[in-house]
Amino acid sequence: xxxxxxxxxxxxxxxxxxxxxxxxxxxxxxxxxxxxxxxxxxxxxxxxxxxxxxxxxxxxxxxxxxxxxxxxxxxxxxxxxxxxxxxxxxxxxxxxxxxxxxxxxxxxxxxxxxxxxxxxxxxxxxxxxxxxxxxxxxxxxxxxxxxxxxxxxxxxxxxxxxxxxxxxxxxxxxxxxxxxxxxxxxxxxxxxxxxxxxxxxxxxxxxxxxxxxxxxxxxxxxxxxxxxxxxxxxxxxxxxxxxxxxxxxxxxxxxxxxxxxxxxxxxxxxxxxxxxxxxxxxxxxxxxxxxxxxxxxxxxxxxxxxxxxxxxxxxxxxxxxxxxxxxxxxxxxxxxxxxxxxxxxxxxxxxxxxxxxxxxxxxxxxxxxxxxxxxxxxxxxxxxxxxxxxxxxxxxxxxxxxxxxxxxxxxxxxxxxxxxxx
Amino acid sequence: xxxxxxxxxxxxxxxxxxxxxxxxxxxxxxxxxxxxxxxxxxxxxxxxxxxxxxxxxxxxxxxxxxxxxxxxxxxxxxxxxxxxxxxxxxxxxxxxxxxxxxxxxxxxxxxxxxxxxxxxxxxxxxxxxxxxxxxxxxxxxxxxxxxxxxxxxxxxxx
Numbered sequence: 001x002x003x004x005x006x007x008x009x010x011x012x013x014x015x016x017x018x019x020x021x022x023x024x025x026x027x028x029x030x031x032x033x034x035x036x037x038x039x040x041x042x043x044x045x046x047x048x049x050x051x052x053x054x055x056x057x058x059x060x061x062x063x064x065x066x067x068x069x070x071x072x073x074x075x076x077x078x079x080x081x082x083x084x085x086x087x088x089x090x091x092x093x094x095x096x097x098x099x100x101x102x103x104x105x106x107x108x109x110x111x112x113x114x115x116x117x118x119x120x121x122x123x124x125x126x127x128x129x130x131x132x133x134x135x136x137x138x139x140x141x142x143x144x145x146x147x148x149x150x151x152x153x154x155x156x157x158x159x160x161x162x163x164x165x166x167x168x169x170x171x172x173x174x175x176x177x178x179x180x181x182x183x184x185x186x187x188x189x190x191x192x193x194x195x196x197x198x199x200x201x202x203x204x205x206x207x208x209x210x211x212x213x214x215x216x217x218x219x220x221x222x223x224x225x226x227x228x229x230x231x232x233x234x235x236x237x238x239x240x241x242x243x244x245x246x247x248x249x250x251x252x253x254x255x256x257x258x259x260x261x262x263x264x265x266x267x268x269x270x271x272x273x274x275x276x277x278x279x280x281x282x283x284x285x286x287x288x289x290x291x292x293x294x295x296x297x298x299x300x301x302x303x304x305x306x307x308x309x310x311x312x313x314x315x316x317x318x319x320x321x322x323x324x325x326x327x328x329x330x331x332x333x334x335x336x337x338x339x340x341x342x343x344x345x346x347x348x349x350x351x352x353x354x355x356x357x358x359x360x361x362x363x364x365x366x367x368x369x370x371x372x373x374x375x376x377x378x379x380x381x382x383x384x385x386x387x388x389x390x391x392x393x394x395x396x397x398x399x400x401x402x403x404x405x406x407x408x409x410x411x412x413x414x415x416x417x418x419x420x421x422x
Numbered sequence: 423x424x425x426x427x428x429x430x431x432x433x434x435x436x437x438x439x440x441x442x443x444x445x446x447x448x449x450x451x452x453x454x455x456x457x458x459x460x461x462x463x464x465x466x467x468x469x470x471x472x473x474x475x476x477x478x479x480x481x482x483x484x485x486x487x488x489x490x491x492x493x494x495x496x497x498x499x500x501x502x503x504x505x506x507x508x509x510x511x512x513x514x515x516x517x518x519x520x521x522x523x524x525x526x527x528x529x530x531x532x533x534x535x536x537x538x539x540x541x542x543x544x545x546x547x548x549x550x551x552x553x554x555x556x557x558x559x560x561x562x563x564x565x566x567x568x569x570x571x572x573x574x575x576x577x578x579x580x
Binding site: 359360361362365366369376377378382385391392420421422 | 425426429430435461462465486487488555558561
């Protein structure tokens with residue numbers, strides 16, 4: 001710990017009171033004996049007592065199915081559910097949350113909704129969809145399924161060795177495209193993609209833009225209008241909310257044009273034996289009993305994040321990323337390779353790394369002995385793994401409850417792999 | 423790191439760093455199958471050359487963690503020169519050892535069979551520590567399941 005980075009970094013790192021934040025997260029006291037260096041928030045974050053309490057309170061005092069009962073309990077449940085829709089919409093700058101925020105199961109379902117709906121009513125055989133080569137399987141496989149089903153053409157934007165998208169030739173790729181669907185932040189490389197610029201160029205070419213915000217919305221102040229995208233998918237459990245709740249935001253006029261994805265109760269205005277009339281927005285896309293408590297929990301999570309301030313959250317992660325990259329270099333030099341952009345300003349707090357030739361699974365196993373939780377594997381991005389020339393990586397990811405002690409714990413544990421792997 | 427000493431035994435690390443029977447065989451005449459662990463991206467290809475029911479040569483290639491690579495290496499040593507039936511016994515015994523963890527929670531018969539079989543495993547017994555790390559059992563059994571597929575192919579063709 002004797003070598004710190006710059007004074008500015010130290011000051012910036014103090015923008016969040018990590019000790020105070022950690023006190024809100026019961027898991028750090030209650031998970032077991034070892035100290036917990038939880039560095040896997042990119043897979044799923046932990047959640048604060050404020051979120052857990054709201055969900056308990058809801059189940060203990062309020063639960064009934066939404067949009068159905070006329071009794072008071074059901075009305076209160078519906079009001080809370082819709083209140084969360086508003087809060088989540090406000091969190092991402094949605095102009096009309098009550099119509100534009102669709103609750104789903106997770107970001108994967110949100111992206112499947114987009115792909116299926118586009119396949120049913122917007123795309124035609126031969127139409128071009130543009131993706132990047134760094135997409136999570138959730139923004140890749142649904143489009144490959146549409147390709148199989150409909151015969152669309154998928155064109156990929158490349159990236160360079162440092163994880164930056166290659167925008168040369170983008171206009172040719174956009175020419176005639178109906179849709180660009182890309183990640184705001186790579187879950188492997190950490191790259192923050194220039195989505196604003198790509199969206200502007202896509203729109204100029206007449207294409208719509210869908211963004212996968214699963215690794216972005218939890219970490220960076222998000223304004224869909226400023227980003228200029230038409231659709232945004234993200235998930236609750238990576239941003240302090242519960243599992244089982246995801247979000248699709250899309251412009252109302254686009255949602256109006258999109259056919260429904262899942263069919264069932266709540267998503268219809270009328271059903272006859274020979275057809276149905278879909279419900280109004282956003283219910284048209286919310287078939288069946290929704291994850292009510294989870295939506296309310298996500299409402300509490302965005303409230304918690306807003307109270308911290310997303311600008312501070314971002315500053316904290318930049319400072320901690322810079323610190324980690326510096327300390328890795330100091331401790332391991334060339335023995336450790338971190339994938340993705342060097343500049344902390346160009347990346348999220350996702351640090352995929354290789355250490356000597358120790359397999360990520362073995363790294364992760366040794367780290368576990370030190371209470372250090374990292375992800376090891378292909379991170380649901382197998383095509384990207386192939387372009388990196390690796391089968392798997394180890395990935396440490398940072399969030400609001402991490403500080404320098406977690407980075408130091410990680411470094412100590414990585415060094416310990418040498419006692420087995422030389 | 424006491425628990426880890428059980429997992430990363432010397433024999434395992436030796437086979438990981440110096441894999442035996444690493445490489446490929448021409449197919450045909452040899453038979454080949456591939457195995458994947460979709461969770462971690464581990465891949466293995468197993469090649470078997472047989473004369474009748476005898477395994478005269480075996481090679482393995484691929485990529486993976488220390489447990490999956492060493493298990494594959496140890497497996498090739500264990501079954502080279504054996505008959506197909508003997509190799510099937512070895513697979514059964516090995517997978518039995520890997521299921522001790524689950525077996526102890528349920529089926530008692532398997533539990534009792536396992537210790538006797540362990541004595542026949544030789545160096546393979548070094549992988550016994552894997553059962554304490556349930557996530558890694560799939561790494562250890564990958565090559566064995568793949569060998570089983572190759573043997574199926576040999577028997578189907580015979």
